[in-house]
Amino acid sequence: MTGLTVRHRKAVALDGVDLALGTGVHGLLGPNGAGKTSLIRVLATVAEPAAGRVEILGEDVAGHRGRVAVRRRLGYLPQEFGHYPRFTVRDFVAYVAWLKELPAARTPAAVERAVARVGLADRIDARIGTLSGGMVRRVGLAQAIVNEPDLLLLDEPTAGLDPEQRVEFRGLLRELGAHATVIVSTHLVEDVAAACTEVTLLDAGRVAHHGTPGGLAALGADPDAPGENPVERGYAAALRAHRAAPAAGREAVR
Numbered sequence: 001m002t003g004l005t006v007r008h009r010k011a012v013a014l015d016g017v018d019l020a021l022g023t024g025v026h027g028l029l030g031p032n033g034a035g036k037t038s039l040i041r042v043l044a045t046v047a048e049p050a051a052g053r054v055e056i057l058g059e060d061v062a063g064h065r066g067r068v069a070v071r072r073r074l075g076y077l078p079q080e081f082g083h084y085p086r087f088t089v090r091d092f093v094a095y096v097a098w099l100k101e102l103p104a105a106r107t108p109a110a111v112e113r114a115v116a117r118v119g120l121a122d123r124i125d126a127r128i129g130t131l132s133g134g135m136v137r138r139v140g141l142a143q144a145i146v147n148e149p150d151l152l153l154l155d156e157p158t159a160g161l162d163p164e165q166r167v168e169f170r171g172l173l174r175e176l177g178a179h180a181t182v183i184v185s186t187h188l189v190e191d192v193a194a195a196c197t198e199v200t201l202l203d204a205g206r207v208a209h210h211g212t213p214g215g216l217a218a219l220g221a222d223p224d225a226p227g228e229n230p231v232e233r234g235y236a237a238a239l240r241a242h243r244a245a246p247a248a249g250r251e252a253v254r
């Protein structure tokens, strides 16, 4: 994406963002309101930018044809994911497979595989309305991966998962990121440290830092700086540096 700008009425949610993301797991970090969801929604082709160019999987998504082609190859778990409580897990994930135009003959096996990958095989015929919040979140993940997407967009996927599920989920992320571009927004720096190959830190609609989790941790090497661990300290240090020199920060990413 180049010069990506998103506005909500007068508020600027993203301000001329340039980023190129390839295969791997990309963590999107940033304070509340930094623009993470706005970025993910544009990549999911559910929101249109005010300016800039976005190319996904080789397609320019400004045009209808490009958007339709990309939608078949992407998976998206929104922050608030709409579902039908009376549907069973199997029927709901199959419904999403149908929306993604997955061939009917492949759908039953694809649904079972996706549901098993999120650890819900034993609840596949349960109605979604009878599941816990963390399980519903995992149904959301299953619907996002049912078409084995080349681009997977996950907006705060670990919210509501218990610690054991989070560990399993990070393993799944690493597995998916071996072949696909996975973009995960999160407030948990542990997710980034454990599962991401790259990290982008957004602040007030701009890229404050882009690099590896190791690079972010190196910025937090000072043990007396605020934060519980090196990545958290690096996060705070990168934000401070960006805010102290906003003009220079902008030059660095343009």
Ligand SMILES: Nc1ncnc2c1ncn2[C@@H]1O[C@H](COP(=O)(O)OP(=O)(O)OP(=O)(O)O)[C@@H](O)[C@H]1O
Residues within 6 Å of the ligand: 008, 009, 011, 012, 013, 030, 031, 032, 033, 034, 035, 036, 037, 038, 039
């Ligand atoms: N529908 C909307 N109407 C008006 N302003 C909006 C809307 N959605 C987002 N914004 C504004 O755009 C900016 C970016 O919001 P966005 O939701 O992308 O941030 P975020 O990084 O995902 O935040 P969070 O961590 O709280 O989820 C914020 O200033 C927010 O107030």
